[in-house]
Amino acid sequence: MAEWQVRMVVNGQAVEQAVEPRLTLADLLRDRLGLTGTHLGCEHGVCGACTVLVDGAAVRSCLMFAVQADGREVTTVEGVAADDGTLSPVQAALRDCHGLQCGFCSPGFVMTITALLRDNPDPSDEEIREGLSGNLCRCTGYQGIIAAVRHAASALANGG
Amino acid sequence: MTETEPAPSAAAASPASAPTGARYAGRRVRRLEDARLLTGRGMFVDDVRRPGMLHACFVRSPFARARINSIDVCAALASPGVRAVFTAADLNPDVRESWYTQDGPKVPDSPRPPLADGEARFAGDPVAMVVATDRYLAEDAAELVEVDYEPLDAVVDFREALASPVQVHASRPGNIAGRLTGTPPDAVEAACAGAAHVAEETFRQQMHTPSPMETRGIVAEWDGRELTIWSSTQNPHEVRAFTARLLGIPPERVRVIMRDTGGAFGLKVVPGREEQCVLLAARKVAGPLKWIEDRRENLLCHQARHESGRARIAFAADGTILAASIDHLQDMGAYPTPWQVGPGAAVGMLFPGPYRVPVATWTSTSVHSNTAGRVPYRGPWQFESLAREVLLDIAARDLGIDPVELRRRNLLSRDDLPWTNPNGMPYDHASPRETFEAALAALGYDAFRAEQRAARAHGRYLGVGTSSYLEPTTSGQPYYGSEEATVRVDPSGRVTVFFTGGSSGNSLETTVAQLAADALGIEFDLVEPVQGDTAVTPAGAGTGGSRSGSMTAGAVGEAARALLARLTALAAHRFGVGEDEIEVADGRAVVRGRPGVGATFGELAAYAAAAPPGLPEHLAGVLEASGRHTTPAPMLWANATHVCVVEVDVATGAVTILRHIVGEDVGPMINPDVVEGQIAGGTVQGIGGALLERQAYDADGNPLVTTLLDYLIPTAAEVPLIEYVHLETPAPGPGGYKGVGEGGAIGAPPAVVNAVVDALSPFGVKITELPVTPAAIVELLAAAGYQGGHH
Ligand code: FES
Numbered sequence: 034m035a036e037w038q039v040r041m042v043v044n045g046q047a048v049e050q051a052v053e054p055r056l057t058l059a060d061l062l063r064d065r066l067g068l069t070g071t072h073l074g075c076e077h078g079v080c081g082a083c084t085v086l087v088d089g090a091a092v093r094s095c096l097m098f099a100v101q102a103d104g105r106e107v108t109t110v111e112g113v114a115a116d117d118g119t120l121s122p123v124q125a126a127l128r129d130c131h132g133l134q135c136g137f138c139s140p141g142f143v144m145t146i147t148a149l150l151r152d153n154p155d156p157s158d159e160e161i162r163e164g165l166s167g168n169l170c171r172c173t174g175y176q177g178i179i180a181a182v183r184h185a186a187s188a189l190a191n192g193g
Numbered sequence: 194m195t196e197t198e199p200a201p202s203a204a205a206a207s208p209a210s211a212p213t214g215a216r217y218a219g220r221r222v223r224r225l226e227d228a229r230l231l232t233g234r235g236m237f238v239d240d241v242r243r244p245g246m247l248h249a250c251f252v253r254s255p256f257a258r259a260r261i262n263s264i265d266v267c268a269a270l271a272s273p274g275v276r277a278v279f280t281a282a283d284l285n286p287d288v289r290e291s292w293y294t295q296d297g298p299k300v301p302d303s304p305r306p307p308l309a310d311g312e313a314r315f316a317g318d319p320v321a322m323v324v325a326t327d328r329y330l331a332e333d334a335a336e337l338v339e340v341d342y343e344p345l346d347a348v349v350d351f352r353e354a355l356a357s358p359v360q361v362h363a364s365r366p367g368n369i370a371g372r373l374t375g376t377p378p379d380a381v382e383a384a385c386a387g388a389a390h391v392a393e394e395t396f397r398q399q400m401h402t403p404s405p406m407e408t409r410g411i412v413a414e415w416d417g418r419e420l421t422i423w424s425s426t427q428n429p430h431e432v433r434a435f436t437a438r439l440l441g442i443p444p445e446r447v448r449v450i451m452r453d454t455g456g457a458f459g460l461k462v463v464p465g466r467e468e469q470c471v472l473l474a475a476r477k478v479a480g481p482l483k484w485i486e487d488r489r490e491n492l493l494c495h496q497a498r499h500e501s502g503r504a505r506i507a508f509a510a511d512g513t514i515l516a517a518s519i520d521h522l523q524d525m526g527a528y529p530t531p532w533q534v535g536p537g538a539a540v541g542m543l544f545p546g547p548y549r550v551p552v553a554t555w556t557s558t559s560v561h562s563n564t565a566g567r568v569p570y571r572g573p574w575q576f577e578s579l580a581r582e583v584l585l586d587i588a589a590r591d592l593g594i595d596p597v598e599l600r601r602r603n604l605l606s607r608d609d610l611p612w613t614n615p616n617g618m619p620y621d622h623a624s625p626r627e628t629f630e631a632a633l634a635a636l637g638y639d640a641f642r643a644e645q646r647a648a649r650a651h652g653r654y655l656g657v658g659t660s661s662y663l664e665p666t667t668s669g670q671p672y673y674g675s676e677e678a679t680v681r682v683d684p685s686g687r688v689t690v691f692f693t694g695g696s697s698g699n700s701l702e703t704t705v706a707q708l709a710a711d712a713l714g715i716e717f718d719l720v721e722p723v724q725g726d727t728a729v730t731p732a733g734a735g736t737g738g739s740r741s742g743s744m745t746a747g748a749v750g751e752a753a754r755a756l757l758a759r760l761t762a763l764a765a766h767r768f769g770v771g772e773d774e775i776e777v778a779d780g781r782a783v784v785r786g787r788p789g790v791g792a793t794f795g796e797l798a799a800y801a802a803a804a805p806p807g808l809p810e811h812l813a814g815v816l817e818a819s820g821r822h823t824t825p826a827p828m829l830w831a832n833a834t835h836v837c838v839v840e841v842d843v844a845t846g847a848v849t850i851l852r853h854i855v856g857e858d859v860g861p862m863i864n865p866d867v868v869e870g871q872i873a874g875g876t877v878q879g880i881g882g883a884l885l886e887r888q889a890y891d892a893d894g895n896p897l898v899t900t901l902l903d904y905l906i907p908t909a910a911e912v913p914l915i916e917y918v919h920l921e922t923p924a925p926g927p928g929g930y931k932g933v934g935e936g937g938a939i940g941a942p943p944a945v946v947n948a949v950v951d952a953l954s955p956f957g958v959k960i961t962e963l964p965v966t967p968a969a970i971v972e973l974l975a976a977a978g979y980q981g982g983h984h
């Protein structure tokens with residue numbers, strides 16, 4: 034199959050790859066770039082485990098082809114913590130509120146919540162639940178995840 | 194914050210429950226697992242990348258039942274990147290032994306061939322395996338495999354299996370995988386004949402699937418002598434033992450590595466057929482072989498909880514239970530994994546539940562159908578609770594007794610125990626009645642009834658339901674009832690704990706670090722837990738059966754005891770005093786009365802490593818010790834009461850859960866965050882099972898549910914805030930701990946059903962079938978004569 038040249042910035046690094054048009058962004062990130070924090074729970078757009086930010090918007094990288102990300106800026110879960118390893122307020126809140134068990138869904142939640150709080154720094158309960166409803170978690174019953182969104186929102190409001 | 198500072202939710206932490214002297218057990222200690230998992234640095238099986246790695250993809254039967262006349266792999270073999278295509282003829286003859294340690298080689302297990310041989314037995318049955326240089330190319334080639342199928346009549350509905358002319362397996366006449374029974378029914382019949390009231394219903398539960406967010410997966414790498422396996426598993430040592438038997442190689446030449454497993458819930462307790470195929474093929478291909486199940490395969494190939502049962506409870510006029518029995522029928526699908534007949538017996542034996550039932554009996558029949566294979570799913574016997582608790586509510590209405598009052602008259606309390614139920618289950622160290630009352634108090638039952646009446650006057654239908662159960666955790670049966678750990682001190686002073694593991698979200702690394710720090714009297718931050726690599730960890734049965742808390746506590750305790758003895762002996766030697774003059778505390782061994790004379794654990798490790806002249810040989814060298822815990826009790830009983838409050842929209846049938854309270858007695862908690870997390874996760878799975886989840890087939894056996902758009906796992910939008918009420922009756926074992934993994938999933942469904950029925954009590958509906966979807970409710974209301982508008 035013919036390959037296309039794509040260029041993008043992933044977690045601040047310029048990346049150039051020759052890809053088949055059918056290669057998904059998720060597979061590019063995981064298989065070509067070794068960024069295996071982006072997980073695949075369904076590969077059909079329902080579970081949200083593969084959520085990454087593309088030009089700041091939360092997208093499902095299993096539904097996006099790598100060629101569609103050409104020229105864009107991509108952030109994955111590996112690019113969220115500070116360079117010294119300090120967890121972001123969202124990551125720290127998930128840890129502090131026991132918002133994860135197996136952790137398979139967690140990268141997707143980190144990305145979704147990061148985008149959610151950027152767009153709506155003070156979400157209501159209903160907005161939180163609505164905002165999380167595109168990400169599935171089979172372990173936690175969402176209790177700690179919902180609490181973490183509130184916790185992260187107040188941490189961010191207090192300057193992170 | 195330090196690593197051990199309590200989380201924000203710690204307000205309710207009760208270190209009071211911790212064993213005396215414990216600094217970490219009983220606290221909401223932050224998890225060691227989280228930093229890697231939150232930054233994308235976990236290692237799940239699909240994250241494993243090996244040089245030259247090949248990828249497997251299965252060709253699966255599109256038919257529920259079909260004769261396989263021929264398979265043409267030529268086009269697939271010629272496809273780009275393809276390295277091999279295997280069919281049953283290539284792999285199945287290589288199987289040496291195929292049995293699971295938990296069941297042993299002698300149970301009358303159903304056949305489980307790696308690839309379908311001659312006949313496909315469900316839609317999804319693996320017929321061929323394509324191996325290629327990447328997954329895309331493997332999938333391309335899989336489409337080129339030409340299978341000549343001759344479709345055959347199938348038995349799709351398990352309730353028709355006994356009478357069906359179709360036989361799923363020739364070796365299973367009548368499609369019976371197994372039939373187990375309790376005592377003869379005479380006593381129950383006599384009690385029923387003399388009873389004031391006998392409640393009797395047939396309950397039906399839909400096909401569920403565990404659906405962890407990470408599907409199954411395996412990487413197998415053969416180097417000509419040794420096989421290294423990365424696996425998504427709950428039980429790495431079982432993967433090793435099974436593989437060694439399967440291939441006929443020594444277990445010492447099989448190494449299984451698991452780091453992170455993305456949820457399991459019973460699905461990953463043993464290797465399945467596809468894993469067998471990969472293991473068998475690993476020696477035939479020129480590179481490490483990876484298979485990652487996709488979600489469609491995951492939904493096609495596993496079923497759970499598909500069962501029905503006729504349940505009966507006899508009462509005296511005052512509501513006293515006189516007898517209970519259940520005739521239970523469960524769907525095995527085509528290829529149950531592992532042996533699934535036994536859990537059916539548990540449904541029967543546990544049916545009397547936490548009540549003073551004088552006589553009881555049961556039957557359980559397991560039948561094959563041409564559908565996905567049954568797998569264990571979190572509380573595999575939970576049908577006993579569903580049938581009993583829903584039937585109790587039905588009986589209460591018939592008797593004109595409040596369902597809470599009916600239970601009060603029959604629940605066992607702490608003082609009634611030990612008590613052996615009429616099916617032989619030896620209940621002990623539990624608090625059913627006390628927990629029931631505590632959960633109801635958290636609700637404010639009487640106040641709720643008043644609120645309910647007021648709401649009804651405004652056309653709002655609120656309801657409350659309860660569900661109580663006794664759950665066997667930490668089995669004493671030989672394979673599960675024993676666990677080992679090894680503790681090593683390095684000259685740095687850091688302590689490494691090697692334990693079996695199999696953590697699939699169960700927080701075992703954190704738990705073990707808490708337990709080891711307490712047992713050795715050292716800082717939590719000094720402990721390094723190591724699990725999941727069979728090359729360095731002791732063999733054990735992994736996670737499952739709600740056993741990990743209690744068993745690892747025992748193993749770590751025994752290993753720590755042995756290590757402390759060794760530290761004491763070393764210090765005595767070093768300071769030239771008797772062992773009885775050495776005191777060990779806070780990571781140091783000192784001579785009694787001479788606080789200045791002592792050594793840290795690290796210094797003693799260096800001393801042992803240096804092996805100075807005169808140091809007895811058994812004390813020299815690496816400073817480590819192992820210990821094994823064998824549980825003395827046949828099982829440790831946890832109990833709980835779920836109280837659920839719902840509102841039902843009678844126009845749309847929509848159910849909203851307003852409150853869900855879980856009162857439980859799992860003994861003392863090692864980490865309340867972890868305990869509550871297990872309860873919440875299980876409870877939400879139970880709510881999903883009651884209201885949303887359903888795997889289904891059409892009449893021809895075609896699966897109707899192949900994506901997570903169709904299989905409805907609860908989302909954050911549907912779940913209630915779960916409230917916890919903790920009671921603590923210590924179990925007779927290490928720390929008094931009991932298991933907690935499965936209970937939430939057992940207790941939630943009947944509480945939800947009872948709440949919905951209670952909400953709809955003005956209409957007199959009865960619910961005997963799951964899931965309780967909006968459409969089902971609308972239908973029930975219509976059948977009850979409700980035409981819309983106010984009642
Ligand atoms: S893997 Fe992309 S949404 Fe599930």
Ligand code: FES
Pocket residue numbers: 132133134135136137138139169170171172173406455456698
């Ligand atoms: S923590 Fe396991 S799926 Fe969310």
